[in-house]
Amino acid sequence: MSGRIASRPLIIGLVITLVLVVIANSVGLTKAVFSDSESLHVRLQAGTWACTYTMGYWKNHPDAWPMGSITIGGVSYDKAVAIDIFKT
Structure with missing residues:
Protein backbone atom coordinates (compact mmCIF):
# COMPACT_ATOMS: atom_id res chain seq x y z
CA MET A 1 0.00 0.00 0.00
CA CYS A 51 6.30 -4.03 -1.10
CA THR A 52 5.09 -5.12 -4.51
CA TYR A 53 5.57 -8.86 -4.08
CA THR A 54 2.60 -11.21 -4.22
CA MET A 55 1.54 -13.87 -1.76
CA GLY A 56 3.12 -16.41 -4.15
CA TYR A 57 6.50 -14.73 -3.82
CA TRP A 58 6.43 -14.76 -0.02
CA LYS A 59 5.35 -18.40 0.24
CA ASN A 60 8.23 -19.44 -2.05
CA HIS A 61 10.90 -17.18 -0.52
CA PRO A 62 10.66 -17.63 3.28
CA ASP A 63 14.21 -16.33 3.81
CA ALA A 64 13.26 -12.99 2.24
CA TRP A 65 10.65 -12.17 4.91
CA PRO A 66 11.68 -8.92 6.66
CA MET A 67 9.70 -9.83 9.80
CA GLY A 68 8.90 -12.86 11.93
CA SER A 69 5.11 -12.49 11.90
CA ILE A 70 2.25 -10.99 9.91
CA THR A 71 -1.22 -9.77 10.90
CA ILE A 72 -4.09 -10.88 8.67
CA GLY A 73 -7.62 -9.81 9.55
CA GLY A 74 -6.54 -8.67 13.00
CA VAL A 75 -4.93 -12.04 13.86
CA SER A 76 -1.15 -12.31 14.19
CA TYR A 77 0.54 -15.37 12.66
CA ASP A 78 4.20 -16.32 12.88
CA LYS A 79 6.08 -16.70 9.59
CA ALA A 80 5.79 -20.51 9.35
CA VAL A 81 2.02 -20.51 9.90
CA ALA A 82 1.54 -17.60 7.47
CA ILE A 83 3.48 -19.46 4.77
CA ASP A 84 1.27 -22.52 5.32
CA ILE A 85 -1.81 -20.29 4.93
CA PHE A 86 -0.38 -18.81 1.73
CA LYS A 87 0.13 -22.32 0.31
CA THR A 88 -3.59 -23.16 0.59
Whole structure:
Protein backbone atom coordinates (compact mmCIF):
# COMPACT_ATOMS: atom_id res chain seq x y z
CA MET A 1 0.00 0.00 0.00
CA SER A 2 1.49 3.28 -1.05
CA GLY A 3 -0.77 5.50 1.03
CA ARG A 4 -2.11 7.23 -2.06
CA ILE A 5 -5.44 7.20 -3.86
CA ALA A 6 -5.65 8.73 -7.34
CA SER A 7 -2.11 10.16 -6.92
CA ARG A 8 -3.09 12.06 -3.76
CA PRO A 9 -2.02 11.30 -0.18
CA LEU A 10 -4.50 9.21 1.77
CA ILE A 11 -5.93 11.58 4.38
CA ILE A 12 -8.57 10.71 6.92
CA GLY A 13 -10.47 13.54 8.60
CA LEU A 14 -11.28 13.39 12.28
CA VAL A 15 -13.60 15.92 13.90
CA ILE A 16 -13.22 16.50 17.62
CA THR A 17 -16.07 18.27 19.41
CA LEU A 18 -15.29 20.00 22.66
CA VAL A 19 -18.14 20.81 25.07
CA LEU A 20 -17.59 22.82 28.24
CA VAL A 21 -20.42 23.22 30.74
CA VAL A 22 -20.02 25.70 33.60
CA ILE A 23 -22.51 26.02 36.46
CA ALA A 24 -22.03 29.18 38.50
CA ASN A 25 -25.00 29.88 40.78
CA SER A 26 -23.00 32.34 42.90
CA VAL A 27 -23.10 34.96 40.13
CA GLY A 28 -26.70 34.27 39.12
CA LEU A 29 -25.70 32.24 36.07
CA THR A 30 -27.37 28.85 35.99
CA LYS A 31 -25.59 27.32 33.02
CA ALA A 32 -23.17 28.39 30.31
CA VAL A 33 -22.39 26.11 27.40
CA PHE A 34 -19.41 26.52 25.13
CA SER A 35 -19.07 24.32 22.07
CA ASP A 36 -16.42 24.32 19.38
CA SER A 37 -14.99 21.86 16.89
CA GLU A 38 -11.61 21.46 15.31
CA SER A 39 -10.46 19.37 12.35
CA LEU A 40 -7.49 17.05 12.54
CA HIS A 41 -5.98 15.57 9.38
CA VAL A 42 -3.98 12.37 9.72
CA ARG A 43 -1.75 10.96 7.01
CA LEU A 44 -1.40 7.18 7.07
CA GLN A 45 1.71 5.56 5.71
CA ALA A 46 2.08 1.80 5.36
CA GLY A 47 5.83 1.82 5.84
CA THR A 48 9.05 3.26 4.56
CA TRP A 49 9.62 0.35 2.20
CA ALA A 50 7.62 -0.47 -0.92
CA CYS A 51 6.30 -4.03 -1.10
CA THR A 52 5.09 -5.12 -4.51
CA TYR A 53 5.57 -8.86 -4.08
CA THR A 54 2.60 -11.21 -4.22
CA MET A 55 1.54 -13.87 -1.76
CA GLY A 56 3.12 -16.41 -4.15
CA TYR A 57 6.50 -14.73 -3.82
CA TRP A 58 6.43 -14.76 -0.02
CA LYS A 59 5.35 -18.40 0.24
CA ASN A 60 8.23 -19.44 -2.05
CA HIS A 61 10.90 -17.18 -0.52
CA PRO A 62 10.66 -17.63 3.28
CA ASP A 63 14.21 -16.33 3.81
CA ALA A 64 13.26 -12.99 2.24
CA TRP A 65 10.65 -12.17 4.91
CA PRO A 66 11.68 -8.92 6.66
CA MET A 67 9.70 -9.83 9.80
CA GLY A 68 8.90 -12.86 11.93
CA SER A 69 5.11 -12.49 11.90
CA ILE A 70 2.25 -10.99 9.91
CA THR A 71 -1.22 -9.77 10.90
CA ILE A 72 -4.09 -10.88 8.67
CA GLY A 73 -7.62 -9.81 9.55
CA GLY A 74 -6.54 -8.67 13.00
CA VAL A 75 -4.93 -12.04 13.86
CA SER A 76 -1.15 -12.31 14.19
CA TYR A 77 0.54 -15.37 12.66
CA ASP A 78 4.20 -16.32 12.88
CA LYS A 79 6.08 -16.70 9.59
CA ALA A 80 5.79 -20.51 9.35
CA VAL A 81 2.02 -20.51 9.90
CA ALA A 82 1.54 -17.60 7.47
CA ILE A 83 3.48 -19.46 4.77
CA ASP A 84 1.27 -22.52 5.32
CA ILE A 85 -1.81 -20.29 4.93
CA PHE A 86 -0.38 -18.81 1.73
CA LYS A 87 0.13 -22.32 0.31
CA THR A 88 -3.59 -23.16 0.59
